[in-house]
Amino acid sequence: MKPHHLHHLPTTVVTSTRRHYATKYTAKVTSTSPSGRSLSAEVTALPSSPYPTDTRGYPIPRRHVVCKATQILLNNNHNNNQSHPSASSPSPFLDLSDYLHSLSLPLTPTEASEILKSLNHPSLALSFFRLCPSISPNFQHDSLTYTRLFLILSNSPSVPDRSHLVRSILSEMDRSNTRGTISTVNILIGFFGNSEDLDLCISLIGKWKLSMSPYTYKCLLQAYLRSYDSGKAFGVYNEMRRRGHTLDIFAYNMLLDALAKDQKVEQAYKVFEDMKRKHCEPDEFTYTIMIRMNGKIGKADEALALFQEMLAKGFSPNLIAYNTMIQALAKGRMVDKAIFLFSKMVENDCRPNEFTYSVILNVLAAEGQLGRLDEVVEISKKYMNKLIYAYLVRAAEQIGPCK
Structure with missing residues (x-):
């Protein structure tokens, strides 16, 4: 951009301005009038990238x-993985180094991240990441390339000792x-599990x-839930609520299931109502x-109310x-209610399995009502066959006579 001379500007002129986006300019005062009420300035654009x-x-x-x-x-x-490795370069990184040195501008971290994304093997991606500073002039990794490598490793469970590798890369980030x-x-949260x-x-x-x-x-x-720590997971949930954040149905159900298994009834109901x-x-x-949670703690009426609500x-x-x-x-x-629900189950074309029959058999035996097995x-x-009938007979014999 050629210099421009601006005359008769007010004394409140700002000597540097910035557009809303990226183009920047600087202005240098070259002369002022004797009265100081006007001046001349030379404006130049900063060099672009x-x-x-x-x-x-x-x-x-x-x-x-x-x-x-x-x-x-x-x-x-x-080629190096084929039966005739001599057909290729001893190392792909030698060819890559020659190519990068032939460029007028060195490789950028953004470009390195895109290359990492395109590589189809984690060990190749890791080797490229390690060698970037030596095969491209003045190259320095930034958060983009580190993040890309962490993502590759998190999606590669076959990499040996991944956790140690990720921790060592984190140490490199810290040193740099x-x-x-x-x-x-x-x-990293998704990667680590303890x-x-x-x-x-x-x-x-x-x-x-x-x-x-x-x-x-x-x-x-979700990381705390995978670590079977429903207490800390619930703590994170409370912090989310305070900040106005919500979960999707999948995350809600994960949290509820963990709280229910740990019989944290009050906390589970809080999440359910939320x-x-x-x-x-x-x-x-x-x-x-x-x-299931209410059934395990003996609150059958509450469980039935939830079933009816469903x-x-x-x-x-x-x-x-x-x-x-x-x-x-x-x-x-x-x-009576168990058998009635069983009848509704069959009526609605939901086929019972062995677990269904075993639950009913056990409660009939416990209540001295094995005679209702014919019912x-x-x-x-309509679902009865020889295998199911044999199972029922065998199960009834194992339970023994009614007391």
Whole structure:
């Protein structure tokens, strides 16, 4: 841009301005009038990046560079794995180094991340990551390339000693004073599976001066659930509620299932009611979880109320839902209701399995009503065959005579 001379400007002129996006200018005062009421200034644009940029000034990966580099690595790696390795270069990275040194501009971290994304083997991706600083002039990894490598490793369960490898790469980040992003943390939370490592992930949020996103909370909650720590998962859930974040139905059901298995009834009901208040309608699996929990703690009436609520919402119970409710009734010694629900199950074309019959047999035996076994057989006669009948006879014999 050629210099322009501006005359008769007010004395309040600002000597540097910035457009809303990326183009920057500087202005140098060259002269002022004797009265000081006007001046002349020379305006020049700052040098633009030699790399292609988008409308906001961010660098765009050079696709031809990414494609060529990926082709060199994949082709040479494929040839070296064939029966005639001599047909290829001793190392794909020698060819890649020659190519990168032939470029007028060195490889950027954004381009390196795109190349990593295109490589089809984690060991090849790791080797490329390690060698980037030596095969491209003045190359330095940034959060983008580190995050990409973490994602590749998290999706590669066959990599030996992955946890140790990820921790060593985190140490490299620390030594190079590279700060990750919240996406880096999210990937690491999903990767690690125990509380000690999850504590490390949480510490990175403060160390890198990041803010937790709703997705970060969800990742952390699910990580604690996979570690069988429903207490810490519920703590994360409470923090989410305070910040106005919500879960999807999948995450809600994961949390509910963990709380129910640990018989944390009060906390489970809190989550269940929150679901309904926040317009995340419970599904059939949600109700099945709550019915099973109430059945296990001997609250058959509460379980039956939930089952009826599920029906009122238009859900058609499947085999698991029916079995769960029948088991809850059996635990509450409600024989008549258990058999009635069994009849409705058959009426609605839901085929009983061995578990269904075993639950009914056990409650009949416990209540001294094994004589009603013929009634059960009659109800399910359209599903009755020799195998099921033999099972019922054998099970009844094992239970023994009524007391």
